Amino acid sequence: MASKVTSAVMRQGLGVLGVAVRAEKAVFAAAVLASGLYGGMTVASAWALGWATENVVLPAFDKGDVTAGALWTAVLLIMGTALLKSIGVAGRRILAGLLQYRMQASSRRAVTRQYLRLPLSWHHRHPTGQLLSNASADAEAAWAPLAPLPMAVGVIVMLFTAAIAMLFTDLVLALVGFLIFPAIAVLNLVYQRRLSPLATRAQQLRAEVSEIAHESFDGALVVKTLGREALETERFQRRAHELRDANIAVGRVRGLFDPMLEALPTLGVLAVLGVGALRLSTASIDSGELVQVAYLFTLLAFPIRALGWVLAELPRSVVGWQRVRAVLDAEGSMAYGEAALEQAAPANLEISDVSYAYGSARVLHEVSFDVPPGRTVALVGPTGSGKSTLVQLLVRLVDPASGRVLLDGVDVRELAYGTLAGSVALVPQQTFLFDDTVRGNIALGLDVQDEDVWAALRLAQADGFVGALGDGLDTRVGERGTTLSGGQRQRLALARALARRPRLLILDDATSSVDPQVEAKILQGLRGAAASVVVVAYRMATIALADEIVYLDRGRVVDRGGHEELLARCEGYRNLVTAYEREEAERAAIEVEEVGA
């Protein structure tokens, strides 16, 4: 990862800032204006103080007289500059926040819209963790320099004004400033360059420590049942100690540079006093001017560091933006056609010569079969035979490499957006519930009456436990809601599909966590639904529902037909579905032998 402020990173970083400036022109302009006000007024406040010293304080002490006019002018100048400076500070901070948070929000929206637009095959190629961090941490990092940016612009205004003010005051004192301030800027740059890679590493390690804790606590049951607590603690400790060392390394750099950056302007003020005394002795300046310059040095010492903060954030910003950009630039989307479908009778599904590959690994080879209206087809095959991939093709989560999937005779790729979802409902193997209410999870934005929701829940044998939940249909479920068992979650997912009264229902091992007794009731209920059904299953009860069975092995249709037919002629199928019975028979035979012996 590029973490050093190289000139390339600098250029890219300014490019990223340019994106924000173009997107939020008005806010940026206002923020810069406010910062300019702040910068100008900081210098002006030093000048006001110098003026007060020269025209009010020193005459009063020297000659013992002071005019009320001069006194009140001084007060007015001091209060006026402070008030304007405060307005500048408030404006700068608020507008910088507006700039930063607006850009963050718009990046997050854009990235997540892209996630929703890109095809599932794209999602398959990118790890979940990476996609989540693109939308959260990276979007944040990309716009982090926007917070100190207006301040930095203000500082530049401040330095410029200060330089002019000092040049007008005294050339020799100005020279001291021209030596000290660039020295502070350079020191700060060196500081950020040294700090930035260390800070990045600490940040990285912090994420890793957190990942280990997450994984380890997620697997707490495994850790406990195998008694691996010490092993896990060792693993965590190793990384925690690396983090400790990385943080200490950061501390060393901070500890070295922070006091230096404080000492340098202080030494500058002392130099001003030393040189200024010399200039006073030759009457080149007056005491007020000396005070003004010394005060200016005190005021400038801190803000000048803002330049360093922007620079420090740039490398992280560039990396963050590049990752966000990569998502935004990702090509490919599902193209939809115009075709519509009759929304009445059970659907007719036809799969013809479909092949599919993940990368170079082909998982489906010229698969063909059909599901006539109202019929139920079971997809049966050993673990890893391509059933779930096939199911994804049926609902067009992915498109086949070759071959066609036809719904009522229309290639699914020609259907208009939403048409397929209006006819076909998939209940996937892995249940996903939204962080929403039971009703929200079942309706998913569809306008469904409560009685229809309950009807779907009844059919999915979920009405009982939903009724027992505290708030019924309004109970929040999902990641941060009520905890449901695996079987209960599966039944909600099933109800979600049934609430749509689909013309084609696809069940991908969708009742694996449900008790057999409950499953039997669900299956009985489904027989009444006026839909064509494709079901992936191992259980005999589920297979027995089917009018036809398609037996898959290693991505090919090996055989299809009725249960009895396949039992008679397909060896793979026979082995798979009669495994228990054969087991039983063999055991009986062994026992007989043992008894015989």
Add this chain to the structure above:
Amino acid sequence: MSSSTEAAVIRSDADRSALATIRHGLSLTPEFRTGLAVTLALAVVATIGKIIVPIAVQQTIDTGLKTGTPDLPYIWRAVALCAAAVVLTALAGYVMNVRLYKATESSLATLRVRGFRHVHDLSVLTQNSERRGALVSRVTNDVDQISTFMQWGGLMIIVAFGQVLVASVLMFVYSWQLTLLVWACFVPLVIALPRFQRWLSRAYTTVRERTGDMLAAVSESVVGAAVIRAYASERRTADRIGTAVDANKAAQIKAQTIVGFVFPLTEIVAALAVSGIVLLGVRLGLSGDITAGKLVAFLFLITLFVSPLQTATEVLNEAQNAVAGWRRILGVLDTPPDVADPGEAGVELPRGPISVAFEHVRFAYPGGPPVLRDITLAIPPRSRVAVVGETGSGKTTFAKLLTRLMDPVSGRVTVDGHDLRDVRFSSLRSRIVMVPQDGFLFDGTLEENVRYGRPAATRDEIVLAMTELGLADWVEGLPSGLDTPVGQRGESLSAGERQLVALARAYLADPDLLLLDEATSAVDPATEVRLARALDGVTRGRTAVSIAHRLSTAENADEVLVFDAGELVQRGPHAQLVREPGVYADLHASWVSAAHS
């Protein structure tokens, strides 16, 4: 043993006062306390550096310029002396910083690791009483918050106090009247600070909550990608994300606006003080109570009040976060592990055939109805036991008590005659291993995951184990065989494949009692039968307990335990039970009808 139903929740220790919390926390981190006095002394020295400039200004103006022409040698001597002091205090600052970082990072790393280990030592029930993310943050973010405070905020408090104190003392020496004036200006602001901090803290709390909501919404677009597409609910999801992103943005901007308004207040108050000093100071000067140099020095000293007050709200906020962080990590450490390892005092059981007994065991979840009522049973060595019953009958609770994931509310579980509570965890976990249903895997290769069962196993032993389990073909079919990465939580594998790895892991651990809790529910029947045979391991002298709702498991067992509504209602071999009218006969009938319908 009612304690097992009470200590199930991790406290956050809110009843302890902030000071008591910090004291308790520090007592657990000796690394922080050693040498703290020296570090603090160095901090004081570093702080003194801040008043060097005002002193130098005063000396220059009053002593050096008194005669009208500057006393150059005197001024230069003073300036040189001050410069030396600046360098010295900077050096003190460096040493102080490094010491502080080392001490805090070491102590917090220790605390972090202890917290992590303690989480694993807590009972399953306690672990499950809190969301995983919250548990993780107790050993990550919460600890980070403490370190941020100790290295910045806490230091700021010390420095700010020192700075204001030293400045006030010097001011007092110069002029008590002006000192009172300065205090009169700043005190109201100081009084108002806690109120500002409360606003800010509330605003930040909202930001954190909204950020959590936003991250949850964003994650739906990634984790729920398949369901969103299958149900064409892209727009609905985009709207949900948009709402969450906007709410987060609004909260951030609100917090920033509060900061924006509060921050410059100090500037205005400081300007008031400066004006007052000029007005009053000139009057005092006229009566000869103060010199010009001292008056100008006051103007510089006021800047020392500004930065502590400007950062005070942030510092107070961090202090509050740090105390909350302390409470949360200490909450973990103070939660007693209610299912505790007897450790050295415990019994070490020799390996070999194992016998288990339940004696009048009762169990109820905290605040819940009884889940197991008066269970008494014995499982002899080398037996195959099947546990059956409907959902909620108490099967899983039985498994958790048998593996001592939980302790009974009354009664006892014994292994080889010893109460489970008296057996060392190291011994217990090597003799009894449970394989849960979900098949959790760690992010790593297949080989690493299997080796987790026995860390000392060689690759050959792992290959052999896979062969014995009949999984060699499956492993060979994977892209990189044993070196195939399984992904986070094993996500790259299917649910069935994850279960295979989890089983292999337990098999390699080679316990004397293997407990399978629906451990092959997602595996195809042929593979399942192969596994069941390999795992039986009766010839190795192993006891096998299986919770399953498959007919074959019950039929093949030496004994079937039938649970119903928390009671052991029937036990005996399948052949006998199936002939008696009762729960088992009913269950059996429903299995048979499901399998052959």
